[in-house]
Each structure stands twice: as C-alpha cells, then as structure tokens.
Amino acid sequence: MNPGKASGPAVRIENLDKHYGTFHALRKVNLSVGRGERIVVCGPSGSGKSTVIRCINRLEQHDGGRITVLGTELNDDVANIDGIRREVGMVFQHFNLFPHMTVLENCMIAPMIVRKLPRTEAETTARRYLEKVRIPEQAMKFPGQLSGGQQQRVAIARALCMQPQIMLFDEPTSALDPEMISEVLDVMVTLASDGMTMICVTHEMGFARRVADRVVFMDGGEIVEEAPPEEFFTSCRNDRTRQFLSQILGH
Amino acid sequence: MVSLLRNQKVRNALLQVLYVGALAALVLAGVVIARRNLAEQGITSGFDFLYKSTGWDVNFSLLPATANDPYWWFFLIGIINTLFLGTVGLMLATLVGTIVGLARTSSNELARLLGRTYVDIFRNIPLILQVFFWYAVITHLPTPRAAHEAWGMMLTSRGLYVPIPNVGAIAFAAAILAVIAAIALPVWLGRTSRLSQPFGERLGIQLAAAATALATAAVILALGRLPDLPLLDFPALQGLNLKGGLRIPPEFSALAIAIAIYGGSYIAEIVRGGFKSVGKGQMEAALSLGLSPWRVFTLVRLPLALRAMLPILANQYVWLMKATTMGIAVGFTDFFMIVALTINHSGQTLETIGILMAGFLAINLSLAAIFNRINKAIALKGNQLRA
Ligand SMILES: Nc1ncnc2c1ncn2[C@@H]1O[C@H](COP(=O)(O)OP(=O)(O)OP(=O)(O)O)[C@@H](O)[C@H]1O
Ligand SMILES: [Mg+2]
Numbered sequence: 001m002n003p004g005k006a007s008g009p010a011v012r013i014e015n016l017d018k019h020y021g022t023f024h025a026l027r028k029v030n031l032s033v034g035r036g037e038r039i040v041v042c043g044p045s046g047s048g049k050s051t052v053i054r055c056i057n058r059l060e061q062h063d064g065g066r067i068t069v070l071g072t073e074l075n076d077d078v079a080n081i082d083g084i085r086r087e088v089g090m091v092f093q094h095f096n097l098f099p100h101m102t103v104l105e106n107c108m109i110a111p112m113i114v115r116k117l118p119r120t121e122a123e124t125t126a127r128r129y130l131e132k133v134r135i136p137e138q139a140m141k142f143p144g145q146l147s148g149g150q151q152q153r154v155a156i157a158r159a160l161c162m163q164p165q166i167m168l169f170d171e172p173t174s175a176l177d178p179e180m181i182s183e184v185l186d187v188m189v190t191l192a193s194d195g196m197t198m199i200c201v202t203h204e205m206g207f208a209r210r211v212a213d214r215v216v217f218m219d220g221g222e223i224v225e226e227a228p229p230e231e232f233f234t235s236c237r238n239d240r241t242r243q244f245l246s247q248i249l250g251h
Numbered sequence: 252m253v254s255l256l257r258n259q260k261v262r263n264a265l266l267q268v269l270y271v272g273a274l275a276a277l278v279l280a281g282v283v284i285a286r287r288n289l290a291e292q293g294i295t296s297g298f299d300f301l302y303k304s305t306g307w308d309v310n311f312s313l314l315p316a317t318a319n320d321p322y323w324w325f326f327l328i329g330i331i332n333t334l335f336l337g338t339v340g341l342m343l344a345t346l347v348g349t350i351v352g353l354a355r356t357s358s359n360e361l362a363r364l365l366g367r368t369y370v371d372i373f374r375n376i377p378l379i380l381q382v383f384f385w386y387a388v389i390t391h392l393p394t395p396r397a398a399h400e401a402w403g404m405m406l407t408s409r410g411l412y413v414p415i416p417n418v419g420a421i422a423f424a425a426a427i428l429a430v431i432a433a434i435a436l437p438v439w440l441g442r443t444s445r446l447s448q449p450f451g452e453r454l455g456i457q458l459a460a461a462a463t464a465l466a467t468a469a470v471i472l473a474l475g476r477l478p479d480l481p482l483l484d485f486p487a488l489q490g491l492n493l494k495g496g497l498r499i500p501p502e503f504s505a506l507a508i509a510i511a512i513y514g515g516s517y518i519a520e521i522v523r524g525g526f527k528s529v530g531k532g533q534m535e536a537a538l539s540l541g542l543s544p545w546r547v548f549t550l551v552r553l554p555l556a557l558r559a560m561l562p563i564l565a566n567q568y569v570w571l572m573k574a575t576t577m578g579i580a581v582g583f584t585d586f587f588m589i590v591a592l593t594i595n596h597s598g599q600t601l602e603t604i605g606i607l608m609a610g611f612l613a614i615n616l617s618l619a620a621i622f623n624r625i626n627k628a629i630a631l632k633g634n635q636l637r638a
Contacts, residue, residue, distance in 0.1 A: 059535050085541040096536035099631045100554050109550065110540035144633025155536075162540055 008071055010035045010166050010197045011056055017064025018051055018221075025051050027221045028065070033199060035165075038192050040208040040229075041201045043218035044244060049201040052218070053168045056199070057088045070165060086114060089159030093171040095151040097143035103130065103154050104139040107161045115162065122161075129157040133187045149180030153187055160191075167191065169200040203248055209233065217241045285601055300597045301326075307596060309584040311500050315420075322593060329589030330610055336506055336585060337572045337614075343511030344571060348518025355523045366519065373516040379580055381513050386505035386581045395493045403496075405486045411499040412486035422475020426468045433464035502583035506575065514571045521567060525560035526552065558629055565622035569615045586610055 011033040018026035026048050033039055041049050054060040055067060058074060058081050067074040069084045098106050107126035111117045117125070130136045133153035135146075143151055152172055159167060169188070173181040185207050192198055192211040202208070208215050208229050215232040217225040217240075225232070225241045236242055255261055289296050301323040308318050312328045313335060354366035373381070390408050398405040398412075405412040416423065437457035476482065486496030529552050537547040578585035584592075590607040594600050 057539050059539065082541060082543070085539060088539070090536070090539040092532060092536060094532050096530070096532035098533060098537070098551055099633075100558065100629070110537075110542060113546055113550075114541040142632035144631055146633070158536075159540070 008068075009033055010037070010070060011199070012068040013052070013056075013065070014067075015065035016052070016055065016062055016067065018048075018055065018060065018062050025221050026055075026062070029218075029221075029223055031216065031223060031226075033166075033197065036195045036197055037213045038198045038211050039200065039214050039216060040212040041199065041216045041218060042203055042205075042208070042244070042248075043224075047218040048221040049218050050170050051221075053090075053170055053199055053201060056166075056168060057085050057090055059090075086162060087164050088166045088168060089162055089164035090168040091152070091155050091159055091170070091172045093174050095143070095148070095155045095175075097151055097155055097158070099143050102140050102142055103135075103146070106143065106154060107158045110158070111161050111163075125161050125163075126157070129160045130154070132160070132190070133157045134183075147180060148176045149183045152176065152180075152184045156184075156187055156191075166197045166199070169198065169202065171201050171203070173202065173204060205233070205249060217244065219244070289601070296599070296601065298602055300599050300602070303597075305593075305596065307592060309589070310582065311503055311584055322597070325589050325593070326586070326606060326610070329584060329586035330614070332584055332589075333572075333575050333578075333586040333610075334614065336503060336510075336575045336578065336583070339507050340510030340514065340575065341568055341571055343507060344514030344518055347511050347515025348522055351515060351519035352522025352526070355519060356526045366523075370516045370519050373512050374520075376513075378509060378513045378574055379577055381509040382505055382577050382580055385508045386501060389501040389504055395488060398488075398493070403483070403485050405493055405496070407493065408501070409493070409498070410501050411504055412493050412496040413499065414483045414485045414495075415497040416472055416482055417477045417480040417484050418472055419475040419477065422471050426471045426475070429464050429468035429471060433461045433468065436460040436464055500583070502578065502581045505581055506578055506583055509577070510571055510574060514567070514574070517567055518564065521560050521563050522556075524563070525556035528559040529555045554629075558631060561622060561626050561629075565619060565626075568622070569618055572615055572618060573611065 009032045011031070013029055013031040016026050016029040017024075029048075029052060031039075031052070041052065043049055051060055055062045056069060056074075062074075070087055072080050072084055074080060074084060097103075098109070101109065104123065104126055107129065108119070108122040111122045111125060112119065127136060127139065130139055133156055135150055135153055135157075138146060138150060138154070143154065146154065152175075156172075172188070173184050176184065181204070185204060188198070188200070188207065189211055198211075200207075200212075212229050214226060215229050216223055217232070217236075217238070219240050225236055225238050227236065232241075233245065236245065256265075286296060302321050304319045304321055305325055306318050309316050309325065309328055309332075311332060313331055314324075314328050316325070316328055351366045351369050354362040355370070357363060357366075389410075392406060392408040393399065395405070395407045395409060398407040400406075403414045418426070437460055440457050440460055472482075484495050486493045486498075488494075533551050533555065534547055537551045538544070542550065575585050576587035579588040579591055582588070587607065590603050593603045597603070
C-alpha cells in the first residue's frame with residue numbers, strides 16, 4: 001500500500017453518508033478532486049463542510065459510501081488510515097499548534113517520527129517551509145508568543161513539512177483579525193500556484209475567485225451546486241446558493 | 252510628604268513594614284508571656300533537653316534507635332519516618348490516582364463507572380476511618396506461624412517481613428541513591444534535550460545512563476556487603492516469631508494503604524481534570540500529521556495534561572504529607588507522634604511544638620519549591636488564549 005503512486009483523482013468521494021447519533025449530517029455527497037485541483041467549499045453554518053473534509057483524513061468516520069484518497073480506500077484498515085494521513089495535511093480554524101513545543105519543534109516532530117527523517121534533514125525542511133510562510137525568524141519562539149496570523153502560518157508550515165500531496169483547510173482565516181487574513185491567504189495563494197491539491201472550506205470569496213478551479217456549495221448536508229468560480233458567482237441556478245451569496249457578498 | 256504618600260510603591264513598602272512590624276510585636280509578646288508563665292511553673296525553657304536521652308523506644312525506625320539515644324536523634328528518626336511514609340504513600344497514591352483517573356476519562360463505559368464509584372466511595376470516608384480499617388484488617392492476618400509467603404516475603408499480623416541485603420547502612424543508603432539516579436537521570440536527560448538528538452540516539456543515551464547508575468548500585472552493594480553472611484537476609488520462622496529480614500509494621504502498612512487509597516481518589520480527580528483540559532484540537536492536529544495514537548498520547552496529550560495537573564498536584568502532595576500525622580492514631584512513630592511523646596516525657600511543650608512546626612514547614616516548603624521549579628521549567632510560554 002503506497003498512496004500516491006497510483007493514478008486517478010486525488011480524492012474521490014462517492015455517496016458519502018454520515019450521522020452524528022440520529023442527526024443526518026451528510027446525505028449522499030459525491031465529489032471528485034483531481035490532482036493539482038483547487039476546490040473551495042462554502043455554505044451556511046452547520047451545512048456539513050467541516051464534516052466532509054474531516055472524513056477525508058478520518059478525523060470523522062463515515063458510515064456510508066466510499067472515500068478513495070490517492071487510490072487507497074479509506075476503511076478500518078489502520079495501515080490505510082496511516083498512509084493517507086501521511087499524504088494529507090490539514091489546517092484548522094483554531095491553528096491547534098502544540099503549545100509546549102517551539103515553532104521549529106512543531107514542524108519537525110511529525111517528519112522525524114512518522115517519516116523517520118534524521119534531525120538535520122527535518123530541521124532543514126522545517127526552516128525551508130518557515131521561510132516559505134515568511135516567518136523564518138520565529139523558529140525558536142513558542143506558539144503562545146505569536147500573533148494569530150503567524151500561528152496559522154506555522155500551522156500551514158507544520159502540515160507542509162510532512163510533504164503531503166493534498167492539503168485540507170477548514171476555515172483557516174475565520175478566527176483571525178481582518179488585517180491578518182491576507183497574510184494567511186497570500187501563503188495559500190502561493191501554495192496553489194505551486195500546484196498543490198487543495199480543498200479549502202472558506203468564505204473568502206476573493207480567494208475563491210482567484211485560485212479555485214471549482215466552488216462547491218453545501219447546504220443541509222448535501223452538495224447543492226458545483227461550478228467554476230466565474231460561473232458560480234455570476235449565474236448560479238439554485239435559490240439557496242443565490243441567497244447565501246447575497247448574504248456574504250451583499251453588504 | 253503628602254505626594255510621597257501618594258506614590259504607589261512607597262505606599263506598598265510602608266504597608267509591608269507595618270505588617271511585618273505588627274507580626275514581630277505579636278510573636279515577641281507571646282514569647283515574653285510564655286517565658287514568664289513557664290518560669291512560674293518551674294519549667295526551664297531552652298533546647299538543652301535535646302541532648303538528654305529519652306528513656307523510651309520507638310516501634311519503627313530506619314536508623315538504629317535505643318532508649319539511651321538523645322531527643323534530637325529521635326526527632327531525626329521521626330522526620331525520616333514521616334518522609335518515608337510520605338514518599339511511599341504519595342507514590343502509591345499517585346499510582347492509584349493515575350489508574351483511576353485514566354479509567355474515568357476512558358471511552359469504556361464500565362471503566363468510567365468503576366472509576367467514578369471508586370472516587371465517590373473513598374473520597375467521602377474520612378481518612379482516619381480508613382486508617383483504622385486497614386489497621387484492623389492487617390492485625391487480623393494470620394500469626395507468624397501461618398504466614399502468607401510470597402517471593403521470600405511473609406505477610407503476618409505482626410507486619411510484612413521482606414528480605415533485605417546484608418549490607419552496611421551507609422552502603423545501603425548509597426545504593427538506594429544510585430537506584431533513584433537510575434530512574435531520574437533518563438527522565439532528566441529526556442527533558443533537557445527533547446529534539447537535540449534523534450529519538451533513537453536519545454533512547455540509547457538514556458539507557459546507558461540508567462545502566463551505569465544501576466551498575467554503580469550493584470558495585471556499592473558488593474563492596475558494602477557484610478562479611479560471612481548471605482547477600483540477602485530472608486525472614487524465617489524461629490520459635491513463635493519471625494527472625495531476619497526487615498519488618499514493616501502493621502501501623503506503617505495501614506497508613507500507607509490508607510493514604511494511597513484516600514489520596515488516590517483525590518489525585519484521580521486531578522488526573523481526570525488534567526486530561527479533560529487538553530484541547531481536542533491539538534490531538535486532532537497530531538493525528539492529522541500521521542502520528543500514531545500512542546505518540547499522540549505521549550507527545551501531546553500527556554505533556555499538556557501534566558502541565559495542567561502539576562500545580563494542583565503539588566497542593567495535594569503537601570496536604571497528604573500533613574496527613575501522615577494520622578500515624579499517632581495507630582501508634583506509628585512519625586514526626587508528630589515523636590513530638591507528642593516528647594511533650595509527655597519532657598514537658599518542653601513550646602520548644603517541641605516549635606520543632607514540629609519548623610520540621611513540617613521545611614518538608615512542605617521543600618516539596619513546594621521542587622514543584623515550583625518543575626512548573627516553571629515546563630510552563631507554556633506566551634499567551635495561551637488563542638491556541
Ligand atoms: N461531534 C458532533 N456531534 C454531533 N453533531 C455534530 C458534531 N459535529 C458536527 N455536528 C453537527 O453536524 C452538522 C454539520 O457540522 P459541520 O461542523 O460539518 O458544519 P459546518 O458546515 O462546518 O459549519 P460551520 O460553518 O459552522 O463550521 C451541524 O449541524 C453540527 O451541529
Ligand atoms: Mg466547520
């Protein structure tokens with residue numbers, strides 16, 4: 001089992017179903033993401049956006065349908081789960097850095113333990129990605145000593161240090177002050193232009209317009225609409241989509 | 252002058268001076284009055300009595316003790332007994348607390364229920380009752396002739412007999428220190444160099460340190476060995492009683508068990524709180540990086556939980572240390588009991604109480620100081636509100 005070598009889409013989600021207790025959170029969701037493709041997922045609160053992307057790296061367990069990541073099916077097989085998590089990075093709304101480790105250690109720990117990189121190599125990689133997210137000078141600080149925007153950029157660097165093939169973003173800018181949003185989005189744009197496969201849950205429509213290949217709109221646990229950004233913003237067919245867009249764009 | 256009084260720093264300093272002055276006056280007045288009263292009763296105050304022999308004996312001591320020994324030696328014995336009971340009790344309580352606390356946070360419903368029942372029961376029975384209970388249980392064990400035997404140890408109503416090495420006292424103490432070093436060194440090495448060596452290499456260094464310390468202990472034991480005796484002294488039946496080995500009296504066992512079980516129920520709650528306080532987000536982030544659940548536990552969950560637990564745990568330890576004074580209830584010669592006996596026999600109440608307070612203050616302040624240092628060393632840096 002060696003995810004990544006097989007051809008085919010990066011992520012294929014077929015008839016995905018998910019319940020929380022009796023609550024039906026996802027209803028027959030279908031989504032295919034090609035390699036190098038950038039997807040933006042949006043939709044009202046509670047529509048199941050987080051649930052979908054958390055299913056892709058098994059932070060949530062789905063109870064119906066199939067998820068195939070880089071040719072490997074996500075099931076109860078621990079080796080499959082480990083293999084997929086190694087290739088799929090994730091960035092969270094609240095950063096979730098390890099507060100007891102320095103920025104550098106945050107970035108080195110997983111490559112050293114999971115990828116078994118020697119220390120020097122892990123450090124070189126970590127410094128390279130810290131450079132890339134434009135905070136090389138903060139390497140020896142602790143997360144609690146950084147601003148929100150800096151913390152989120154460390155979180156992106158930490159995920160990139162595993163050299164994943166796919167990156168998941170769950171509202172990476174929602175917990176940030178307005179002036180910090182752009183520094184994080186800039187990093188994400190750079191990442192997109194490097195050809196990274198990205199699935200981003202975000203309401204930053206400017207970002208969607210600029211980098212997304214497709215925008216996916218979810219409501220009530222379903223994918224309601226799916227279109228390239230131009231088409232999505234100008235000529236969406238669905239009422240719910242239109243209402244949602246007017247709410248987030250219309251003031 | 253008025254403007255000087257308005258200065259915040261000057262004000263604070265002035266308040267401090269007033270406070271210390273009032274306190275000193277109070278203490279001084281107390282001493283003067285007490286001296287006058289004692290003089291009227293014909294009791295000479297002072298610490299000369301410390302050098303007189305006691306005329307009574309203690310039932311448990313790690314140091315040699317006879318009725319001819321002076322009071323100061325008995326105080327030392329008392330402090331060491333208290334420290335010994337405290338250390339054993341705290342370690343056992345921590346072990347029990349960790350197991351029960353983890354059970355309470357487990358995803359297994361039965362484990363959670365058992366943990367909760369344990370805490371509900373043992374936290375709500377007064378410690379002194381638990382001490383009496385275990386004392387009664389142990390003193391109703393079989394007599395030495397029908398002793399339960401396991402691994403060379405004998406369990407009887409007169410206490411637990413364990414084999415001890417036939418080694419000189421100093422060598423024995425040194426060997427114990429070396430064994431402690433064997434445990435502490437790897438921990439310390441691991442803390443100071445979390446990422447400065449690759450993980451495999453670090454483990455090697457830790458193992459080497461532990462092995463060296465253990466080898467030192469073995470050499471010390473071999474050198475300090477008493478001539479013409481077997482290395483281990485096993486307890487054996489002689490007539491109606493057991494001879495040889497080290498006797499751990501029922502009083503000590505009852506106290507240690509009670510402190511372990513009662514303290515464990517409090518520590519379990521601290522452990523549970525510590526683990527509950529660790530954000531789910533950090534664990535999810537670790538999982539999403541491909542770290543195994545075990546690594547997530549040891550690298551993220553446990554270190555963060557420990558940081559939340561330690562300050563409260565330190566309080567609990569200080570509190571349990573004071574609980575060793577329950578020794579007097581079953582007749583274990585801890586520091587407090589030695590003090591009580593001394594007051595009875597010598598009449599030097601004030602001095603003895605002073606020694607008692609100073610002793611416990613020293614023990615508990617050292618404990619607190621150690622924990623403060625650890626806390627400071629591992630405290631999370633910066634503002635954690637955002638993380
Ligand atoms: N652990 C859980 N237990 C029970 N219900 C949950 C759980 N997680 C999510 N839900 C429910 O599932 C639904 C979808 O949640 P999800 O977090 O995917 O929404 P979302 O689209 O990401 O919303 P938001 O924009 O607020 O983040 C919501 O109604 C939520 O209440
Ligand atoms: Mg969400």
